[in-house]
Amino acid sequence: xxxxxxxxxxxxxxxxxxxxxxxxxxxxxxxxxxxxxxxxxxxxxxxxxxxxxxxxxxxxxxxxxxxxxxxxxxxxxxxxxxxxxxxxxxxxxxxxxxxxxxxxxxxxxxxxxxxxxxxxxxxxxxxxxxxxxxxxxxxxxxxxxxxxxxxxxxxxxxxxxxxxxxxxxxxxxxxxxxxxxxxxxxxxxxxxxxxxxxxxxxxxxxxxxxxxxxxxxxxxxxxxxxxxxxxxxxxxxxxxxxxxxxxxxxxxxxxxxxxxxxxxxxxxxxxxxxxxxxxxxxxxxxxxxxxxxxxxxxxxxxxxxxxxxxxxxxxxxxxxxxxxxxxxxxxxxxxxxx
Amino acid sequence: xxxxxxxxxxxxxxxxxxxxxxxxxxxxxxxxxxxxxxxxxxxxxxxxxxxxxxxxxxxxxxxxxxxxxxxxxxxxxxxxxxxxxxxxxxxxxxxxxxxxxxxxxxxxxxxxxxxxxxxxxxxxxxxxxxxxxxxxxxxxxxxxxxxxxxxxxxxxxxxxxxxxxxxxxxxxxxxxxxxxxxxxxxxxxxxxxxxxxxxxxxxxxxxxxxxxxxxxxxxxxxxxxxxxxxxxxxxxxxxxxxxxxxxxxxxxxxxxxxxxxxxxxxxxxxxxxxxxxxxxxxxxxxxxxxxxxxxxxxxxxxxxxxxxxxxxxxxxxxxxxxxxxxxxxxxxxx
Amino acid sequence: xxxxxxxxxxxxxxxxxxxxxxxxxxxxxxxxxxxxxxxxxxxxxxxxxxxxxxxxxxxxxxxxxxxxxxxxxxxxxxxxxxxxxxxxxxxxxxxxxxxxxxxxxxxxxxxxxxxxxxxxxxxxxxxxxxxxxxxxxxxxxxxxxxxxxxxxxxxxxxxxxxxxxxxxxxxxxxxxxxxxxxxxxxxxxxxxxxxxxxxxxxxxxxxxxxxxxxxxxxxxxxxxxxxxxxxxxxxxxxxxxxxxxxxxxxxxxxxxxxxxxxxxxxxxxxxxxxxxxxxxxxxxxxxxxxxxxxxxx
Numbered sequence: 027x028x029x030x031x032x033x034x035x036x037x038x039x040x041x042x043x044x045x046x047x048x049x050x051x052x053x054x055x056x057x058x059x060x061x062x063x064x065x066x067x068x069x070x071x072x073x074x075x076x077x078x079x080x081x082x083x084x085x086x087x088x089x090x091x092x093x094x095x096x097x098x099x100x101x102x103x104x105x106x107x108x109x110x111x112x113x114x115x116x117x118x119x120x121x122x123x124x125x126x127x128x129x130x131x132x133x134x135x136x137x138x139x140x141x142x143x144x145x146x147x148x149x150x151x152x153x154x155x156x157x158x159x160x161x162x163x164x165x166x167x168x169x170x171x172x173x174x175x176x177x178x179x180x181x182x183x184x185x186x187x188x189x190x191x192x193x194x195x196x197x198x199x200x201x202x203x204x205x206x207x208x209x210x211x212x213x214x215x216x217x218x219x220x221x222x223x224x225x226x227x228x229x230x231x232x233x234x235x236x237x238x239x240x241x242x243x244x245x246x247x248x249x250x251x252x253x254x255x256x257x258x259x260x261x262x263x264x265x266x267x268x269x270x271x272x273x274x275x276x277x278x279x280x281x282x283x284x285x286x287x288x289x290x291x292x293x294x295x296x297x298x299x300x301x302x303x304x305x306x307x308x309x310x311x312x313x314x315x316x317x318x319x320x321x322x323x324x325x326x327x328x329x330x331x332x333x334x335x336x337x338x339x340x341x342x343x344x345x346x347x348x349x350x351x352x353x354x355x356x357x358x359x360x361x362x363x364x
Numbered sequence: 365x366x367x368x369x370x371x372x373x374x375x376x377x378x379x380x381x382x383x384x385x386x387x388x389x390x391x392x393x394x395x396x397x398x399x400x401x402x403x404x405x406x407x408x409x410x411x412x413x414x415x416x417x418x419x420x421x422x423x424x425x426x427x428x429x430x431x432x433x434x435x436x437x438x439x440x441x442x443x444x445x446x447x448x449x450x451x452x453x454x455x456x457x458x459x460x461x462x463x464x465x466x467x468x469x470x471x472x473x474x475x476x477x478x479x480x481x482x483x484x485x486x487x488x489x490x491x492x493x494x495x496x497x498x499x500x501x502x503x504x505x506x507x508x509x510x511x512x513x514x515x516x517x518x519x520x521x522x523x524x525x526x527x528x529x530x531x532x533x534x535x536x537x538x539x540x541x542x543x544x545x546x547x548x549x550x551x552x553x554x555x556x557x558x559x560x561x562x563x564x565x566x567x568x569x570x571x572x573x574x575x576x577x578x579x580x581x582x583x584x585x586x587x588x589x590x591x592x593x594x595x596x597x598x599x600x601x602x603x604x605x606x607x608x609x610x611x612x613x614x615x616x617x618x619x620x621x622x623x624x625x626x627x628x629x630x631x632x633x634x635x636x637x638x639x640x641x642x643x644x645x646x647x648x649x650x651x652x653x654x655x656x657x658x659x660x661x662x663x664x665x666x667x668x669x670x671x672x673x674x675x676x677x678x679x680x681x682x683x684x685x686x687x688x689x690x691x692x693x694x695x696x697x698x
Numbered sequence: 699x700x701x702x703x704x705x706x707x708x709x710x711x712x713x714x715x716x717x718x719x720x721x722x723x724x725x726x727x728x729x730x731x732x733x734x735x736x737x738x739x740x741x742x743x744x745x746x747x748x749x750x751x752x753x754x755x756x757x758x759x760x761x762x763x764x765x766x767x768x769x770x771x772x773x774x775x776x777x778x779x780x781x782x783x784x785x786x787x788x789x790x791x792x793x794x795x796x797x798x799x800x801x802x803x804x805x806x807x808x809x810x811x812x813x814x815x816x817x818x819x820x821x822x823x824x825x826x827x828x829x830x831x832x833x834x835x836x837x838x839x840x841x842x843x844x845x846x847x848x849x850x851x852x853x854x855x856x857x858x859x860x861x862x863x864x865x866x867x868x869x870x871x872x873x874x875x876x877x878x879x880x881x882x883x884x885x886x887x888x889x890x891x892x893x894x895x896x897x898x899x900x901x902x903x904x905x906x907x908x909x910x911x912x913x914x915x916x917x918x919x920x921x922x923x924x925x926x927x928x929x930x931x932x933x934x935x936x937x938x939x940x941x942x943x944x945x946x947x948x949x950x951x952x953x954x955x956x957x958x959x960x961x962x963x964x965x966x967x968x969x970x971x972x973x974x975x976x977x978x979x980x981x982x983x984x985x986x987x988x989x990x991x992x993x994x995x
Contacts, residue, residue, distance in 0.1 A: 043831060046831045050831070161728070161980075165976050165977060165980065166969075166973060168973075168976050169923075169969050169972035169973035169976050170969050171930075171965065171968060171972075174946055174965035177946070177953050177961050177965070178965065180954070181953045181958050184954075185953070185954065185956055185958075259427075261464070261466055261469040262469060262472050264425060265462075265464060265470035265532075266472065267456075268457070268461075268462045268464075269456065269461075269484055270456030270457030270488065271453070272453065275483070275487060279472050279475075282474050283473065305931075308931075320842070320931060324931070324932060358473070358519045358521070359473060359521050382718060382721040383713050383718050383721045384717045384718070384724055385717065385721070
């Protein structure tokens with residue numbers, strides 16, 4: 027099976043799941059308590075006005091008809107309009123997604139760069155001092171709520187120490203966004219040589235990224251350790267030792283055999299993180315997708331919520347495909363089988 | 365002085381149970397035997413008797429909570445117990461090598477066969493890659509792998525069980541060993557492949573004057589391929605001697621029971637009885653460890669039986685070993 | 699012929715309570731610490747009324763935002779309520795959410811897993827696929843959406859969390875059942891003439907659930923966390939209920955102006971109990987599956 031075949035098949039299998047999710051969201055929104063018609067109409071609206079709004083929003087139709095229309099529009103790339111902002115949902119998403127990704131990917135990179143070596147080292151001397159400390163720290167990271175640690179960090183590093191800038195978003199009030207290339211303020215300002223903008227962007231990024239990387243690192247440490255332990259206890263590591271290979275070589279064998287499962291794990295973690303980062307976005311006024319999505323849910327902005335959920339699901343799918351491709355690359359045992 | 369001399373080896377597993385009491389499982393209790401060059405020694409015993417544990421202890425591959433607590437292992441006059449990992453690595457993989465039970469899972473899944481053969485050489489000697497590669501091909505041919513150039517580029521998971529075992533043998537041979545330890549080398553292989561592998565081993569031992577130690581639970585293997593046999597039970601060697609001698613004239617009740625359970629004997633004498641549960645390594649009986657299962661057990665068995673000599677290198681650890689000159693297997697029938 | 703001595707099993711070395719506690723602690727210090735922490739919180743929850751100097755929603759409108767001190771140990775919040783008392787009472791909510799949602803998770807998830815694993819075939823497929831769809835949903839979002847849609851009450855939160863985490867147990871139980879099936883365990887029960895329901899609940903259930911005990915603790919940690927998160931966002935439980943997430947939400951607005959205590963103490967308690975449950979779950983895994991520790995031989 028060729029690569030293209032494989033990709034096509036994977037993407038095709040995903041469609042039912044996406045449809046299922048879309049349907050579920052659709053249903054939940056419409057059977058719920060929220061009444062967007064009343065909200066948009068305001069307290070002064072009379073019967074006729076409300077009916078008019080309902081018709082405009084398309085909510086007067088039958089449930090399945092609504093669903094059908096929605097899916098039909100989806101196929102053309104039309105995700106509808108946000109009732110809050112009257113902007114096209116697709117546009118809102120396109121504007122905000124890079125912000126979330128910027129935060130997310132930086133944190134994952136940092137978290138992995140720290141977490142993986144710690145997990146590996148832990149496994150080398152199980153139940154030793156380093157291991158116990160690492161496990162405790164990791165469990166701590168599991169237990170701390172993102173928003174709370176963000177608040178604490180803001181208090182300490184901004185209010186008390188003045189090291190961090192005020193949590194007002196991706197840039198401070200005086201700076202303009204750089205030319206839009208990737209959507210990431212940091213990357214774009216570096217690419218276009220706007221150094222002061224870059225410095226500001228970096229400064230604003232620092233605290234949320236560090237915080238989120240701690241959250242990200244916790245499961246990475248735990249699973250890297252577990253994977254490494256398994257590898258170190260495996261038949262082939264024991265056999266390698268029996269061959270009298272140098273400890274460094276044995277370690278290298280163990281390391282290479284640990285990488286693929288670790289990468290796979292990080293990928294699965296990644297899929298849930300896009301949603302998890304939304305809380306941080308809220309607190310740091312990041313203007314990212316998550317903040318917008320949460321708000322949409324709270325205000326009953328149906329189209330926006332649908333769009334948000336869809337993006338989350340698509341993100342998951344994309345990550346899974348990337349992982350599969352990576353595994354194919356790194357693992358001689360993997361084949362392009364359905 | 366023999367090539368390998370194991371003296372009074374004790375290996376224990378020390379742990380703690382949920383009541384915080386220390387629990388010691390005595391895996392090896394004073395194992396003593398020799399392996400000399402051009403000899404094939406077969407180590408037999410039931411599961412848990414300590415066969416693999418002996419190999420691991422010799423090779424320094426024990427993992428916590430297992431530890432050698434007493435005894436000595438000398439290879440070519442050099443003491444292995446307590447040797448630093450660095451010094452041990454000079455001997456392991458070169459003069460003293462090992463093949464194991466599960467070849468497919470023992471090869472590094474992420475390195476091709478050729479690379480592993482080259483690595484096995486260059487970790488111990490400073491030779492150029494091409495030379496190591498050629499030597500790899502040669503050794504593959506020696507162990508009977510067809511089309512060795514192509515196989516050098518194969519991944520371990522592409523090999524069959526028999527082929528993988530041959531690769532392990534090649535890896536064991538490539539640095540010119542003096543002694544090979546084969547831990548259940550044929551378990552899981554087809555019968556025909558088993559015979560091929562064992563024939564190969566026997567020929568190598570003969571042609572290169574190597575010593576070999578075959579660990580197995582299969583008496584047939586021992587009968588056909590070994591020169592001497594050591595029978596293990598509950599962590600000690602309870603009988604040892606030349607294969608033919610021990611098979612024809614077993615002195616220890618356990619050996620007697622084992623021998624009589626081979627198909628040939630069953631055909632001759634009917635079914636015997638090897639009764640009893642496996643020994644509890646946490647609480648071995650005092651004196652002879654076999655006495656709880658032994659048909660001949662008597663009061664004297666509360667004392668540790670000495671090693672009795674039955675002549676010609678044949679020894680057995682039983683109070684009654686040399687009593688009965690006729691030595692017919694005393695086993696209940698029916 | 700001499701008598702053959704029968705082997706008597708070795709007597710169990712002394713059992714003492716101290717020994718048992720030490721033994722467990724040695725095998726898994728994480729379990730010991732986790733257990734201790736959860737026990738402390740359980741105590742607080744049970745005796746919140748006794749420990750708290752004030753009522754949980756007792757207001758002193760003239761004593762707003764007083765820093766921690768002798769009068770209010772944890773300070774007072776923006777409404778003039780004692781943070782300490784509210785934090786203590788919050789423990790009740792934590793358990794009040796963790797325990798019922800755990801029960802719901804099990805009540806929904808375990809039978810589904812038993813049936814799916816036992817029957818196999820079409821039923822299994824259907825169950826698996828629906829679990830898959832549920833699992834693909836990012837749980838925070840789903841929880842949020844559902845609670846926002848169905849109304850903001852404690853019961854709803856509990857139900858939603860229980861419902862969302864049930865697939866995890868379905869999966870665990872199902873794989874245990876499959877393993878038991880292939881080992882012939884089920885076949886012998888069937889051959890002995892047991893009716894299906896008996897096989898499911900008397901034979902399979904105790905064995906299948908053993909592997910899930912650690913997960914129960916972990917999911918309880920998650921239940922507390924996510925309900926606090928929901929409350930923080932503004933969904934589910936709201937002020938003036940002394941739930942820690944809601945309290946952090948209140949306190950968030952004061953962080954910038956330096957009144958740190960309103961948000962800090964509920965958060966510390968939250969971290970504490972979640973940590974406790976996580977340690978407990980991790981420790982349970984250590985205890986019940988000693989293979990995961992160093993290997994011998």
